[in-house]
Amino acid sequence: MSDVSVHHAREGSKGRYFIVHEDGESALTYSVMSPALVIADHTEVAAGHEGEGIGLIMLKQFIKDARTNGFRIIPLCPFVNAQRRKHPEWADVFSG
Numbered sequence: 769m770s771d772v773s774v775h776h777a778r779e780g781s782k783g784r785y786f787i788v789h790e791d792g793e794s795a796l797t798y799s800v801m802s803p804a805l806v807i808a809d810h811t812e813v814a815a816g817h818e819g820e821g822i823g824l825i826m827l828k829q830f831i832k833d834a835r836t837n838g839f840r841i842i843p844l845c846p847f848v849n850a851q852r853r854k855h856p857e858w859a860d861v862f863s864g
Contacts, residue, residue: 808848
């Protein structure tokens with residue numbers, strides 16, 4: 769999925785990473801608690817794109833931004849939490 773482009777939008781304390789498909793949109797939403805702490809709320813992959821690694825692509829961008837901007841992620845979203853457990857190399861960006 770190297771041709772997939774992850775977009776980012778934030779308004780106030782809410783934000784999302786998203787990928788626009790021809791037939792829908794996938795998104796990983798978050799809530800900012802403080803400059804140092806962000807909650808991963810929900811991940812939703814557009815119908816027909818399940819199993820393509822879309823959620824992981826968005827999460828990797830979120831993790832990259834966490835490292836760059838110095839915040840930690842609270843993995844409230846079940847998908848994000850499951851991926852956190854599978855990737856111990858990401859422990860530096862997770863809280864909780």
